[in-house]
Amino acid sequence: MMIWLIVWSIVQATGPSLVSAAPKDPDVINDKDFVIVTVKSEESLASLADQYLGSIHKAWQIADYNGISSVSPGQRLVIPLRPIAYGGLDQKGYQTVPILYYPKLTADPDDKKRVSAADFDTQLQFLRENGYRTVSLDLFVAFLNLEEQLPPRTVIISFDSTERWVYDIAYPILLRHGFQAALFVRTDRMDQPGHLTWQEIDRLAAAGFDIGTSGLSGRILTRLQSENDPEAHIKALELEIGEPRRIIHTHLKRPCHYFAYPAGLTDDLVVALLKKHGYKAAFTRREGSNPFFVDTYKIRRSIIQKDKDPLKFRKLLTTFNSMDLR
Amino acid sequence: MNAIRQLLLFTCCVIALNGCGSFKQMVSTLFPDPLHEVYRKKAVQHENAQELQQALFAWRVAARLNPDDTTIPDQIKTLEERILKSSNEHYKRGVDDYQNGRLSSARSHFLIALRIMPNHKGALKYLKTRLPNSENPVYKVVRGDSYSKIATDIYNDAAKASIIAYFNDLDPQKPLLIGTDLLLPELSPKVTAPRNDLDALVQRAKSALKNRRYREVLKIASEIDQRQPHHPAANDLRDAVYFQRGMALLEQRKYAPAMAQLKKVSPQYPGRAKAIDRIRKHLTAEATDAELAQAQHFLDEKSYAEAIIICEEILTQDPFNKKAKAIFNASHYAWGKTLLEEGKEAEAINALNALDQGYQDTAQLLAQARAQLNARSESLYRKGVRLFLNEELEKAIGAWQQTLELNPDHPKAKQDIANAIRLLDKWRDLDQKEDTTAPLH
Numbered sequence: 001m002m003i004w005l006i007v008w009s010i011v012q013a014t015g016p017s018l019v020s021a022a023p024k025d026p027d028v029i030n031d032k033d034f035v036i037v038t039v040k041s042e043e044s045l046a047s048l049a050d051q052y053l054g055s056i057h058k059a060w061q062i063a064d065y066n067g068i069s070s071v072s073p074g075q076r077l078v079i080p081l082r083p084i085a086y087g088g089l090d091q092k093g094y095q096t097v098p099i100l101y102y103p104k105l106t107a108d109p110d111d112k113k114r115v116s117a118a119d120f121d122t123q124l125q126f127l128r129e130n131g132y133r134t135v136s137l138d139l140f141v142a143f144l145n146l147e148e149q150l151p152p153r154t155v156i157i158s159f160d161s162t163e164r165w166v167y168d169i170a171y172p173i174l175l176r177h178g179f180q181a182a183l184f185v186r187t188d189r190m191d192q193p194g195h196l197t198w199q200e201i202d203r204l205a206a207a208g209f210d211i212g213t214s215g216l217s218g219r220i221l222t223r224l225q226s227e228n229d230p231e232a233h234i235k236a237l238e239l240e241i242g243e244p245r246r247i248i249h250t251h252l253k254r255p256c257h258y259f260a261y262p263a264g265l266t267d268d269l270v271v272a273l274l275k276k277h278g279y280k281a282a283f284t285r286r287e288g289s290n291p292f293f294v295d296t297y298k299i300r301r302s303i304i305q306k307d308k309d310p311l312k313f314r315k316l317l318t319t320f321n322s323m324d325l326r
Numbered sequence: 327m328n329a330i331r332q333l334l335l336f337t338c339c340v341i342a343l344n345g346c347g348s349f350k351q352m353v354s355t356l357f358p359d360p361l362h363e364v365y366r367k368k369a370v371q372h373e374n375a376q377e378l379q380q381a382l383f384a385w386r387v388a389a390r391l392n393p394d395d396t397t398i399p400d401q402i403k404t405l406e407e408r409i410l411k412s413s414n415e416h417y418k419r420g421v422d423d424y425q426n427g428r429l430s431s432a433r434s435h436f437l438i439a440l441r442i443m444p445n446h447k448g449a450l451k452y453l454k455t456r457l458p459n460s461e462n463p464v465y466k467v468v469r470g471d472s473y474s475k476i477a478t479d480i481y482n483d484a485a486k487a488s489i490i491a492y493f494n495d496l497d498p499q500k501p502l503l504i505g506t507d508l509l510l511p512e513l514s515p516k517v518t519a520p521r522n523d524l525d526a527l528v529q530r531a532k533s534a535l536k537n538r539r540y541r542e543v544l545k546i547a548s549e550i551d552q553r554q555p556h557h558p559a560a561n562d563l564r565d566a567v568y569f570q571r572g573m574a575l576l577e578q579r580k581y582a583p584a585m586a587q588l589k590k591v592s593p594q595y596p597g598r599a600k601a602i603d604r605i606r607k608h609l610t611a612e613a614t615d616a617e618l619a620q621a622q623h624f625l626d627e628k629s630y631a632e633a634i635i636i637c638e639e640i641l642t643q644d645p646f647n648k649k650a651k652a653i654f655n656a657s658h659y660a661w662g663k664t665l666l667e668e669g670k671e672a673e674a675i676n677a678l679n680a681l682d683q684g685y686q687d688t689a690q691l692l693a694q695a696r697a698q699l700n701a702r703s704e705s706l707y708r709k710g711v712r713l714f715l716n717e718e719l720e721k722a723i724g725a726w727q728q729t730l731e732l733n734p735d736h737p738k739a740k741q742d743i744a745n746a747i748r749l750l751d752k753w754r755d756l757d758q759k760e761d762t763t764a765p766l767h
Contacts, residue, residue, distance in 0.1 A: 029390050033383065036361070036390065076361050078387050084380055086444035091376065094437060146444055293453040325438050326376060 034080050041073040052079045060133070060151050083149035087292035093323040096289035097140060098316055099156040101301040105169045115306050117169045123304075123313055124177040127155060132317070134179040137210040137258050141281050144292050153319050157181040158283065158301060160214045160260045162189040162196045171204060180208040184260035184283070186218040187244040190251075198251040205252055212258030212283075213244035222265045237270065242277045258282070264301070271297040289318040362391035369401070378409050378442050413443035420452060427507040429464065433457050457509075467506040473498055474558045480510055487558040498558060501594050524550060528559045540567045565595045573601060581608045614640055614647065621653045630661035630677075655685050666691060671699035672732065703732035707739055719746045719753075 029036035035052050048071070049059035062079050063069055071077065088095020106114040115123075133151045135143075140156060142148035157174070159166050162185045174181055183204060189195045205211050215221065216239060224236050241259070248256040257280040261270070264285025274282050274297060281296045288300040302316040365388035372381035382405050389398040420435030436457070439449035465476060473487030480486075491498035494508050502508075531546040543563050550560040568590040575584035585605045591598045617636050624633035637654035640647050662677035674695045681688045710725030723746050726739040733739075 031386065031390050034387060034390075036387065076359075078361075078365075080383065083444075084383050085441075086379075087440065089437060089441040089444075091441070146440075146450070293450075293457075295454075323434065323437070325434065325441055 031081075033082055034078055037077050037079060039071045039073055039075040039077060043071060043073075045071055048077070048079060052081070057135070057139075061149070064152075083146075085149060086146045087143070088150065088152070088320070089292075089325065091324075091326045093321050093325060094291050095150065095152065095154075096291045096318055096321050097143070097150065097154050097156060098289040098318055099158055099283065099299065099301040100304050100316065101158050101160070101283075101285060102170070102304050104161065104163070105165045107165075107169060111306070113306055115304055117173065119306070120170065121173050121176075122310075124173060124179060126310070126314070127179070127317075128177045132319075134181065136180065136208070137182050137212070137281065141257075141296065144281070144290075144294065144296055146292060155317060155319070158184065158260070160184045160186075160262075162186055162192075164194060164196065167196055167200050167204065171207070171209075175207065180210070182210040182212060182258065184212040184214040184258070185244075185248070186214050186216070187247045188217050190247075202252055205254060210258060211248060211252060211254065211256060212260060213248060213256055214260045214262050215240040216243045216247075218262045220263045220265050221261060221270045222267050234269075234273075237273050238277075241270070241273050241279075245277060245279070260301075261285075266298065287316070289316075289321070291321060359391045362388050362395065365391060366395075366398075373405065378405060378412070379444065381405060382409065409443050413439040413446050413449070416442065417446060417449050420449065424452060424456065427466075427503075427505060429457060429507050465508045465510055467502045467504055467508060469504055471502055471504075472558075473502065474562070476508065476510075477558075484558060499561070499592075524553060524557065524559070527553075528563070531559075531563045535563065535566055535570070538570070540571055543567045561592065565591045569595060569598060569601075576601060576605060576608075579608070581605050581612060585609070610643075614644070614650075618647075618649050618653065621650070621657075625653055625657050625660070628660070628664070630657040630664075633657040634661075634680075655681055659686060659688060659691075662688075662695075663691060666695050666698070669698075671695040671702070675699070699732050703729045703736060706732065707736065710739070710742065714742070714746060719750050722746055723750075 027038040027040075037048065037052075039048070045059040045062055045068075046056040048062055050056045053061060062077060065080050065084070066077050068077075102115060102120070104114045105117055105120050107117050108114075109116045109118050130153070132153045132155045134157060135150055135154050137156070139148055139150065140154075143150045143154075157179060158181060159170060161183075166183060170181070183201070185196070185201065190201070191197050201211060219240060221237060221240060224233060224240075245256045248254070257278070259274055259279045259282040261282060261284055264283075266282065266284060271282070279297075281299055283299045283301050285303055286298070286300045287302045289302075290300055294300065304313065304316070307313070365384045369381045369384035369388060372378070372384055382402065385398055385402050385405065389395065389402065392398075416435045416439040420432045420439060423429070423432035423435060433453065436449040436453045439446045440453070443449075465480070467476075473490050474484040477486040477490055478484045480490075488498050490508060490510065496502075527546050527550050531543045531550075534540075534542040534546065544567055547560040547563045547567075550557045550563075568587045572584045572587035572591065575581075575587060578584075585602065588598055588602050588605065593599075617640055621633045621636040621640075624630070624636070633653055634657045637650045637657065640650040641654065644650070658677050658680045662674045662681070665671075665674035665677055675692060678688050678692045678695065683689045683692075706725050706729040710722045710729065713719075713722035713725060723743050726743045726746075729736050729739040730743075
């Protein structure tokens with residue numbers, strides 16, 4: 001026994017491979033697909049997510065995989081660096097992402113057509129209390145491309161307006177509930193009286209809003225007047241699609257990857273031009289929740305109308321489609 | 327105590343030789359990370375629950391936690407093979423369902439393939455680009471449907487037929503199967519508006535077709551094809567031209583050229599099969615008429631055998647062909663009569679036996695032939711008797727054999743031949759005995 005132990009220790013001393021493979025931090029095991037850590041006293045789920053996954057918003061992934069809601073010093077954790085359930089697929093079905101589109105919010109609680117600030121607040125409160133989380137469009141598109149996974153109850157909130165209510169009504173309420181949103185702007189309206197300024201848009205972007213576009217003039221792309229002359233028609237489309245991307249980049253110094261079809265209408269030619277101009281995804285106004293295999297250029301959004309019935313709102317929040325996938 | 331002393335000594339050796347890091351490594355080998363066992367169990371649980379990706383992930387974590395666990399690499403390899411096999415099986419079933427129009431089942435299988443193996447490109451491609459999303463209308467093909475009809479019904483434009491075929495990965499030239507689920511692509515009203523240039527061409531071609539300017543129609547169809555390959559209107563126009571040409575030739579009784587035109591028409595074109603069937607019948611009748619003319623010619627030339635062979639062939643195909651039957655009978659009758667006149671009664675009987683007994687005086691001729699034949703055979707028999715009495719046995723046998731050739735049922739000839747042969751044999755025996763007893767000279 002004694003001889004064997006001595007031989008073993010000599011082998012260990014002379015074996016270079018094991019010595020060189022030893023991690024720098026003995027409490028961390030690195031792998032291309034995961035990291036195994038021992039939680040230090042100053043660390044939290046958010047700080048670990050920030051350190052290993054690149055965003056504090058991904059803290060849920062660590063919590064979800066390890067079946068915990070917080071960490072304690074000395075705890076061993078496995079942090080997955082890639083999704084395990086791609087597309088939100090499991091044996092019972094697949095994840096879907098509802099995207100809510102608010103045409104307009106109003107401060108007037110008696111307005112019979114538009115959603116009031118109070119109703120919007122109530123709806124966001126419902127989302128927050130029921131564990132819904134908002135994500136960026138980049139993350140959503142990565143989910144569609146099977147590159148990232150999303151929190152189980154993911155929802156996206158969106159507006160297609162440059163009117164002041166976005167900044168004055170929607171933004172503070174969103175901020176209060178800790179949600180982000182996507183804003184699609186008509187670039188010819190910017191800096192116009194009654195509309196948002198580029199500075200305000202920049203602030204929204206800095207606060208986590210995704211800034212996309214709904215075209216240069218907001219004209220319905222499938223009904224442009226120039227369609228009788230094919231060349232003129234394509235030129236007009238190119239202008240509506242390509243120009244806002246350039247304008248947004250000029251003002252915000254951020255790329256614009258997302259397009260919301262005016263009136264939600266599109267066709268194959270419009271889609272082809274969006275792809276040509278480098279848009280990553282585009283949004284319609286067709287009701288329904290989005291699975292990972294939805295057409296990236298025909299993403300569905302449910303229009304939120306003024307309605308007193310909260311059940312109707314809840315029905316739009318489908319985040320899982322049950323199906324036997326054993 | 328001795329064991330503790332030995333362990334302490336060993337520890338000192340290890341630290342002295344390798345430093346503290348190696349000591350820690352030794353400890354980890356001797357006492358594996360408890361998390362390793364947790365992940366081993368997790369992996370097994372996931373595998374049992376068919377959560378293969380989760381199981382694979384857990385195995386990999388367990389492997390990193392305890393690299394000395396030599397069983398894990400084999401577990402991982404086996405699991406990876408299982409993942410590949412299972413996902414491919416679901417993928418194949420999905421493709422089969424898709425090709426047979428069972429889109430809902432196909433989607434399930436592609437989703438399962440992706441759940442098991444998220445980087446299964448085939449399954450992802452079908453899900454993303456081929457299977458319709460629920461927002462897309464799906465049309466189930468019913469009897470009488472064609473791409474053009476559906477395109478007209480849905481888009482108000484038959485020219486969109488090729489787009490439907492393209493979106494469904496189907497061949498627009500092949501007929502649609504009833505019950506097939508078709509994805510109808512979303513096209514805005516402006517896009518679905520018919521192409522003016524092609525429309526104008528189609529109209530021009532239709533006008534030319536109306537005025538039977540077939541060459542012009544074919545030229546326009548080629549032009550349409552060049553502008554938009556597989557345009558169904560081009561095929562329809564070509565079909566119409568070949569069909570109309572074929573029918574016109576059919577009316578002119580130019581059956582072979584009519585058949586050549588109709589063969590160019592698409593198989594599913596209405597009326598094509600019926601017309602081709604009609605031509606086939608005409609072509610057969612034409613050929614029969616020519617053959618009958620030839621048979622008649624042989625009859626006139628008294629080449630009865632040739633006439634009979636032609637008629638027999640026709641009657642095999644068409645037993646009720648009256649003209650063939652008439653020539654057949656006339657040939658047999660004339661041939662039989664001629665043979666009888668030439669004294670070839672047996673051959674005459676053969677020829678006349680092929681006829682109905684009621685045909686002209688066939689029965690009489692047959693009786694005459696048989697009577698002549700009997701008389702001749704009797705004469706030969708008597709000749710044989712005379713030769714026998716003159717002890718010309720071999721010649722007698724020859725005469726009786728001729729008798730039997732003419733009348734195989736002759737009552738005496740066979741017996742007489744047998745007697746003559748026996749007698750000949752006795753004579754030969756006696757001759758031989760005489761030869762062996764005679765003195766040698």
